[in-house]
Amino acid sequence: MEQAEADLLMSPRGAAALEAEAALPGTPDPFARSAALRRAGFSAGETAALLTQADLRRRAAGRLGPDAARLLLTRAGLEQATRREVAAEHAARVRAAGFDDVVDLGCGIGGDALAFAAAGLAVRAVERDPVTAALARHNLAPFPGARVEVGEAETTEAADGAAVWLDPARRTAGHSDTRRLRPDDWSPSLDFVAGLLSERAAGVKLAPGLDHELIPPGVEAQWVSSGREVAELVLWSGGLARPGTGRAALVLGRAGAAELTGPGPAVDVPPGPLGGVVAEPDGAVIRSGLLGDLARATGSHPVGPGIAYLTGDAIEASPFLDRFAVEAVLPLDPRLIARELRARGIGRLEVKKRGVDLEPAAFRRRLGLKGDGEAVLIATRTIKRRVALLCRRLR
Template identity: 60%
Template sequence: MERSELEALLSSRVLTAVDDEARPETPADVLARSTALRRAGFAPEEAAAILTQAALRRRARVKFGEFADRMLFTRAGLEQATRLDVAARHAARFRDAGIRLVADLGCGIGGDALALAAIGLQVRAVERDEVTAVLAQYNLAPFPEAEVVVADAEQVDLAGVDGAWIDPARRTAGHTDTRRVDAADYSPSLAFVERTAARLPTGVKLSPAHDRADLPEDAEAQWVSDRGEVVELVLWRGGLQREGVRRAALVSGPGGVAELTAAADSADEPVGGLGDHVHEPDGAVIRARLIGDLARATGTRPIGPGIAYLTGDGPSPSPFTTSFAIDAVLPFDKQRIRKELHARGIGRLEIKKRGVDLDPARFRKELALRGDEEAVLLVTRTAGSRVALLCHR
């Protein structure tokens, strides 16, 4: 979004039209709505802004719920924003530590700042991109507890601040097209993060795939999974980390929130024979390397050396796993698998893999599926060989 686009968007007439606009569903709808808006007296750039914001608000409901209907976005800002329910847990960590004024350094469109302010914390939201900062000001307008400062996060005055939240930009600058950058190019830099954590209680949001070799020894590393997707790694430092916790996997979904914690990476359990069920650990548990603790807690065992599937008899009630009942154990042979699927009339097949070189989409086509039944195929390695496990959830 360029400054001229922002200026067109922020007129009261255009903002009212954004609030009234439904998201066009097809290219034909976009054309029809653009024509209708032009006929209503909106300039081309105004019509484009209205339709773009309507589409972004619709997408944003996944992250922000009803709040999305009064917020403004850029495509890149929405993509990088923290989901509101996840941000609410960040905010609670600061509140529970007795922190009153939080500096949100690199606030983007204001997602985390919104969650902090919503529970009554004072927020100094810092954003160096002027267009993004204006959108953050708009999104935070209902919260007098929040102020937006247009500045470089590494240069801003932190006098009076009790704690810091830092979400380094992990993509090139831009409001539309971006690309991922190396950790050395994060903004604010990881060196600045270190300096800040040495003086203030600090939470740092990173990619869940961040190099584990770079994790500070004094940090609590918490991988967060939301509705089945691992969305972030947060490093809690400077008094925000919990005593005795250095690894955590937090899982959130329709059934609520659950967390697995440990003082360090957990040792794996010995590999055992196949039971009648396979259990897939949540990605946050895998990232946190707590599969061994999960196996001991659920009475299960690894299916093969270095394989992140567990097995046992009966389904697992654990919120950290998805369970599959095994219907057939097959050699990893395409012809044998195809014959079994045809005999069972399986026409819809979800394919999962671990520890084998396989393109699931291509393999599915090669199986020439037919029938009305559905199943899950887990292709993996046991202690002895590669196998295909025909399962149902």
């Protein structure tokens, strides 16, 4: 975003127009809204800025909650902004560890800083880009204990008694799905991150697909999922890390928060025979390497070698699992599967897969579904063969 756009959005004239645009119901016709703003005296550039910002606010509602209605955003800032419920967990940990002050290095538009401030922490937010810093200053204005300054994360000195939070900017596209991330893909680099974690009580938010080999020794690595989607990996150090915890999977859902922890990656449980129930572990458990501990706690085992589905005859409900009752075990043959589905009147089918080369949407189209029934089809590998498990979701 250019400074002129930020100045417009923070001016009384621009703020009033933005509020009116963002409040429009549904998905407004951009051509009609552009014409209306031009008639109201806004230039082409100003109109584009207002419509873009209104669209960002609408998109941000699901991620940032009610705060989105008053925030100023950028596309990159919204993409990287921590989800509201996850940011609240960050703030709660800092508070529980006994800190009153936090330095947010590379605060962006201020997503985490907002949660820290709302938790009653004194926040010093640092952002290298002056325009983004101005937006963060606007966003944090309701909190007198928060201040924003322009500066570099690498050269900012934090007071000895303050906790440090860092969310490095990603230099490469598609970072959220990248399994192997190099230190030079981040700003500041992972080398800087390692130094920070070795010296300070700090929390560093990284992409959940980070290679485990890049996790510095002596830190707590916590994978966080929200709504069954793995949102982030946070590395905690110093007074923000819990003694004896090297790996953690925090699952946030409608029923609240649940966490699985261990001193390090768990010892695997060997695969065993298919039981009457198959369970899909939350992605945070899988990413954290704690699947073996979850299997032992639930009396289950993997359905096949290297497959992250668990099975057993009776697996109790758990916030870390989605469970499915197995109603039929079929060969992974579309013709045989289609025949079985027709016989059962299955017209709505959710397709899941692990360990097989299959594209769920394309596979579902091949089945010619008809009927009023619904089911879940799990394509996977057992110890002996590839199978299709026709299942019913358990609540």
